[in-house]
Amino acid sequence: GAGVSQSPSNKVTEKGKDVELRCDPISGHTALYWYRQSLGQGLEFLIYFQGNSAPDKSGLPSDRFSAERTGGSVSTLTIQRTQQEDSAVYLCASRWTSGGASTGELFFGEGSRLTVL
Amino acid sequence: SQQGEEDPQALSIQEGENATMNCSYKTSINNLQWYRQNSGRGLVHLILIRSNEREKHSGRLRVTLDTSKKSSSLLITASRAADTASYFCATEGTYKYIFGTGTRLKVLA
Numbered sequence: 303g304a305g306v307s308q309s310p311s312n313k314v315t316e317k318g319k320d321v322e323l324r325c326d327p328i329s330g331h332t333a334l335y336w337y338r339q340s341l342g343q344g345l346e347f348l349i350y351f352q353g354n355s356a357p358d359k360s361g362l363p364s365d366r367f368s369a370e371r372t373g374g375s376v377s378t379l380t381i382q383r384t385q386q387e388d389s390a391v392y393l394c395a396s397r398w399t400s401g402g403a404s405t406g407e408l409f410f411g412e413g414s415r416l417t418v419l
Numbered sequence: 420s421q422q423g424e425e426d427p428q429a430l431s432i433q434e435g436e437n438a439t440m441n442c443s444y445k446t447s448i449n450n451l452q453w454y455r456q457n458s459g460r461g462l463v464h465l466i467l468i469r470s471n472e473r474e475k476h477s478g479r480l481r482v483t484l485d486t487s488k489k490s491s492s493l494l495i496t497a498s499r500a501a502d503t504a505s506y507f508c509a510t511e512g513t514y515k516y517i518f519g520t521g522t523r524l525k526v527l528a
Contacts, residue, residue, distance in 0.1 A: 306461075333514065344507065345518040352514065393461060406450050406511055410461035
């Protein structure tokens, strides 16, 4: 696609429900990142995927959070049993890499704004 | 926290003036990047400076990097109302990007 696509753009859910957020990276970008941005704050790293390598999950805040990337392309971030503190904008970014080289630039989607009531 | 720090947190200037924002970081880096975020939108890459570079220019943007002080600055010259946004620095180590807390810039017409 022309850019990183995220869906839904907005999600309102009730506390305790599960949510799935989707990211479709730029075609050919092998690296994919999820970040969380709370209101007026910086970006908090959640998870990183690179090709077929095991993902770096070190930023996931609890075991209620999980993510997968199917076929090296689309990624889904799942939050189980949502809590009010999960309310934030979830941003996905992708990056071109080849043989260890990279331009370094991250391309971001518009984000999924999650509100947990 | 590994997060970088930026200052000022907020900056309000008149159109035509220059805007300077600073970023400090904690770890060794491969490069440092600046991103812009308009309200409610994703981040857009502005400029990248490598760890062996000291200064870089792109249009009205000038970035400096001092690795001995672990700091960088972004200068926007001749600001415009359309420059109103939040600006974030991001440091890249191996593959991880650590973002600063951001500077909210408001340019008054």
